[in-house]
Amino acid sequence: MSETEPKGWFARLRGGLQRSSSALTERIAGIFTKRRLDDETLEQLEDALIISDIGVDTSRDLVRDLARGRYGKELSDIEVKEALAGLIAGRLEKLAEPLPHRDQHRPQVVLVCGVNGTGKTTTLGKLAKQATEAGLKVVLAACDTFRAAAVEQLQVWGERNGVPVIAARTGSDPAALAYEALDRARREGADLLMIDTAGRLHNKQVLMEELKKIIRVIKKLDPSAPHDTILILDATTGQNAHSQVDTFKTMVDITGLIVTKLDGTARAGVVVAIGDRYKLPVHAIGIGEKIDDLRPFEALPFARALMGLDRPS
Numbered sequence: 001m002s003e004t005e006p007k008g009w010f011a012r013l014r015g016g017l018q019r020s021s022s023a024l025t026e027r028i029a030g031i032f033t034k035r036r037l038d039d040e041t042l043e044q045l046e047d048a049l050i051i052s053d054i055g056v057d058t059s060r061d062l063v064r065d066l067a068r069g070r071y072g073k074e075l076s077d078i079e080v081k082e083a084l085a086g087l088i089a090g091r092l093e094k095l096a097e098p099l100p101h102r103d104q105h106r107p108q109v110v111l112v113c114g115v116n117g118t119g120k121t122t123t124l125g126k127l128a129k130q131a132t133e134a135g136l137k138v139v140l141a142a143c144d145t146f147r148a149a150a151v152e153q154l155q156v157w158g159e160r161n162g163v164p165v166i167a168a169r170t171g172s173d174p175a176a177l178a179y180e181a182l183d184r185a186r187r188e189g190a191d192l193l194m195i196d197t198a199g200r201l202h203n204k205q206v207l208m209e210e211l212k213k214i215i216r217v218i219k220k221l222d223p224s225a226p227h228d229t230i231l232i233l234d235a236t237t238g239q240n241a242h243s244q245v246d247t248f249k250t251m252v253d254i255t256g257l258i259v260t261k262l263d264g265t266a267r268a269g270v271v272v273a274i275g276d277r278y279k280l281p282v283h284a285i286g287i288g289e290k291i292d293d294l295r296p297f298e299a300l301p302f303a304r305a306l307m308g309l310d311r312p313s
Ligand SMILES: Nc1nc2c(ncn2[C@@H]2O[C@H](COP(=O)(O)OP(=O)(O)OP(=O)(O)O)[C@@H](O)[C@H]2O)c(=O)[nH]1
Pocket: 114, 115, 116, 117, 118, 119, 120, 121, 122, 123, 144, 147, 149, 150, 198, 199, 260, 261, 262, 263, 264, 285, 286, 287, 288, 289, 293
């Protein structure tokens, strides 16, 4: 981790992942009380990883890689956790990619999608605030015009933080609003336009048409937009997050993920499974409701926190 990290981020990350790490490490400790790495312990370890939402294929690969050069040896649970953290970090390293700032596009258009309640609106607010603090001029578009509360939530947040929020009456056309927002962001010379969208999955056809229309319409002003299409996933949904990625991938071209609510769940392992399966960049993770609780995803600190280990040196 870099020296510029706010002090205590790793401690907070570890605290946030506490439920996930203690469930997982208790299982590992139960298997490895000075026991040989043999077929039986490897099978038990694979089960422990699967139960921790790390995914069937990834768990199998991790156990295979762990056995390489260690098979038949006596290992303590700490040695197993250290080795697994390294292997997990190695798999996720390439995917840890902060949301890119594309200054060749002005404004850079970021479309945010995801099921209702995953933390879309709050995440958007946090990202906007961080971008504003980094000196960027940000405009937000509240295109979840279906849910009045979502629009109000974003408006209140925008007022509090001095970020303009383009909103319309409930029920109005989200695509028209997205167009208006991009037009205004261009005229005002904004660096970043972030578009919040609806997430009511119970009517997939309507949602898909709505998302496609938003994209079609903003392309009329900027054929290269949206430059990023981010799916927000809620870690507490565990394996359900996989079907959310599958569903949204059929609707839009997802370019990256943000995983929220890693605190208060024992299912943080799902980040490993999703990263491994979809190979989509993970831009950030959320470990709480405060603005500083959303941070760029970093593979090694995450993997070590998941294993309940100390911060990387
Ligand atoms: N504990 C925790 N809570 C979070 C995190 N991210 C968001 N939340 C909370 O999750 C709840 C839902 O967040 P919203 O941003 O309203 O979710 P949304 O996806 O926009 O939902 P709609 O507005 O219904 O579309 C809020 O109470 C947030 O404060 C996180 O990382 N950790």
